[in-house]
Amino acid sequence: MQLVLEKRAERSTFIALASPLLAIVLTLVTISILLLALGKNPLAALYVYFIEPLTDPYTLMEIAVKASPLVMIAIGLSLCYLANVWNIGAEGQFIMGAVTGSYLAVVTNGSDVGHWLVIVMLIMGALGGALWALIPAICRVRFGANEILTSLMLVYVADLIMDYLVRGPWRDPKGMNFPTTASFDPSATVPVILDGGRLHAGVIVTLAVVVIAAVMLGRTIKGFEIRVVGAAPRAARFAGFKSDRLVIFTFLISGALAGLAGIIEVAGPVGVLQPGISPGYGFTAIIVAFLGRLNPLGILIAGLFLALTFIGGEGAQISMKIPLDLTKVFQGVLLFYVLACDSLILYRIRLIGSQPKTA
């Protein structure tokens, strides 16, 4: 007997929906084995991970707060990936968005300039992320440089720029030499929309982005262009779509969204610019994008699920002394299974009787 992958005549819609669920099940099995190896009760641990956070209004709000940047970044990334543009550097664009947006908060600190300030900060953040993303886009279009490498390397550059600023020129004079800016003024802060938690107005912006992206991808000629360039580049050229322009476009949009997520995070839940503002949102968003099938609604669901693993991971660390690194293992294993299960959309597995082989 042997296992063969056989091409399907048409992509299977059922598998396209079931594949992420199957990936989640396989991930849970794998993680259970790891937990057993650590000497923990897998059922108890999985309860702490996935059920307990859903039982408390505060942690529910926290899930939304965590999911918001993940979803916003992943929407931008999905546009890139659909067009076969491999932006891996959303983490850097997130940081540069936070940095450029924070500039206004830092220079106006202490002088109450009014609530329009935070709006301008958000715009600047989006611009900063977009410009940072433009670098790998131009490198690819102009010089043919591989955007996977350039966008990834720029993450570390962005990280060091922020590090320099918060340790040097932007450091809070009253901060006892900690590498952080002064706390943002209320006028430079994204307002909280519900009492008793950190749920902020940025969540509404994220929801709006999801709706706009869904309409654009499904209903407009631009969305069609993005999908064709990725799915069949030669047919796209025949259709009259220019792939170079689309590389720039998708990088700009995804950079802007990552930058916007960055400044919302800094001006919202965090409140200051400091190292460690992102627990790897830009990288986790890659998982969110694929887990959500590069589809805006799917990404919203996937983002909430990944946020649950963050919150649950913290809970498990506190109550069961499970290392937080297991959360990262969890996310990595999940991405692996998602990509593996995706092959089932175009292929089916068949068991066939072995051929008698006498060579």
Added chain:
Amino acid sequence: MSDQGSASHSARAPLLQAIGITKRYGSFLANDDVSIDLFPGEIHALLGENGAGKSTLVKTMYGLIQPSAGELRWLGEKIELAGPADARARGIAMVFQHFSLFDNLTVAENVALGLDGSESFAAMSARLAQVSRDYGLPLDPKREVWRLSVGERQRIEIVRALMQNPKLLILDEPTAVLTPQEADQLFSVLERLRSEGRALLYISHKLDEVKRLCDTATILRGGRKVATCNPRAETAASMARMMVGADIGEVKATTARAVTVPRLLIRDLSMEPDDPHGTYLRNVAVEVFGGEILGIAGVAGNGQDELFAALSGERLCPHEDNVIIDGHAAGHLSVTQRRKLGAAFVPEERLGHGTAPRMKLSENALLTGHAASRMVKHGFVDRPATLKAVDATTATFDVRKAKRDPEAASLSGGNLQKFIVGREILREPGVLVVSQPTWGVDAGAAAVIRQALLDLSGRGTAVLVISQDLDELIEISDRIAVMFHGSLSEPIAAAKATREKLGLLMGGASPESAKEVSHAVGA
């Protein structure tokens, strides 16, 4: 040479027998209980339309495919072929339709890569020269492959096969890429191989060739064997009926077509290729009038792809008046702008170029329709309009599909081609450029497409057809020009064009030797 090669089967034992070969892919039977006997000293034709199962059968004989059921017998003894190396070791050689050659290596290096490497390179080169001389297949072992014509490349494959001294030689549509004269040379080589007592299996769908060359013919249809016959005792029409399972309708031009002004002009177009092994276009110039079909013949790789890209706007021309569409200089215009001028294009490659294979037909209608067909309003796609375009194409051109709006890749070649051609024709273009309109399409669909092109030109459109199928061009064109090494010959009236004359031009003869400068358009 001798015509009595097939004297008496009963006296001789078959070299290779395939008995009850069945190959199953999922629920699809590529071969269904096919049996065939190949005798030494005989050229056996394997006939069938695209998708009839010819390739599957020969790949089974060459060890590339393991049959789901059935067996092979070699000199009466049951064998199992583990792979092509196994087949070669027994004396089975194959020349594929698509060459497996490295462009940047020399002839000798390419041949060495295909052999087992038991002799020195110098000895192998000497033997290569010897074999190519013996069989009248001249080759310079030191030449790089990319400098060679398609016919010469095929010679490499044949010589490589002959160097293994095969008992059975399988040839997959060897004349598809040759000029008629080159094909004649090939036939004399094959006749010589037959007289040496080798068995040959000759895959083709060109019936006149088969009648002329082959001793026996096995005809496949839909994966099953229809008949084994003596092609000399059959007529081309009777074999065609067996291949298709029905009579093929003849296409006819609408009477008295009005030929009007030139609607597509190509003026002194010279362009370098963007692929280093591509073909330079050299001073290509021709006018296509409204109401006529202009055919462009030529062996593949003589600049047809480059010409298509320059006409469609996938590559921009050096000067804006290199291409003029309905009076507008279009050389610098994009694909979309050219479509807005009323031009339409059908590329050679159906999947991946003419359509996005994994997208629905309605989205593939939008692919070329977004420019000028009112499928987009304020940036938003009018989905009902794209579906309506699919329905209209389906109804007009009899596109068979499993559901209303399936993915392009799920359609058969003929149906997808009808969709792609129909999609453009329904836009009623003023200028239509089509490349290989019926390549790899079953005879029924081919007739529908050719008729549609004739009807379109009858309504006043200028139609330019690039094709390697001379019969097709002679059937539907008013005038035919030939591409050779990136230059285009003066067009000649199709009524006066013979295969011989076109063949000479395709082989690079000067236009004077086939001098038929024609001013008459239409007939």
